[in-house]
Amino acid sequence: MPQRDILDLLKDDHRVILSFLRALDAYADSLDCDSADPDGARVALEFVREFIEKGHHVREEEVLFRYLAEKGRGKNSDGRHLIHCHDEARDQLEGMRMATPPTTPDARTAFVWNARAYTALMREHMVLEESWLYPRVGELLSADDRRILAERLSRYGFPREASMEAAHRRIDALIQAAGRGFAEGAGQHPSPY
Ligand SMILES: [Fe+2]
Ligand SMILES: [Fe+2]
Secondary structure: OOOOOOHHHHHHHHHHHHHHHHHHHHHHHOOOOOHHHHHHHHHHHHHHHHHHHHHHHHHHHHHHHHHHHHHHOOOOOHHHHHHHHHHHHHHHHHHHHHHOOOHHHHHHHHHHHHHHHHHHEEEEEHHHHHHHHEEEEEEOOOOHHHHHHHHHHOOOOOOOOHHHHHHHHHHHHOOOOOOOHHHHHHHOOOOOO
């Protein structure tokens, strides 16, 4: 079976991150209830730190973007814009961190605001990467480029079954925290429908 290359692996990451963003949106919705489970915020931050910041963004910034820059292909304003998006998402991440645990009305409001901004930004960013960056990079990379990138990726934890397993465990825990918030808050906020 042909080896999956860096772009396939990064797209696999995106699928997992999209699942996480759906869970984070559900958790943010559940925080509207006074009885929401504050532990979900800790789990969400762990996922972002381990899978997105130490994983996906390192693979993009330290492996793919760096390689493109070395080759003189990543220095245009579009490339800088993608890195700027990672930094912008880190601002929202810091906002979530400062609001954790979301046990007061102010902290819940701050967590929800930052979480929703984070999920919107990350979705938009991944669409840009998959519709524009990755296809262009795919056309540029030679077989040699792909071999060098695979070697560099191996320094950052590929293969990564263990991190995938932990990521799915955290997503499940976040969905459960959201469910507990809705269940325990049922009746406190009558449905407007
Ligand atoms: Fe990215
Ligand atoms: Fe990405």
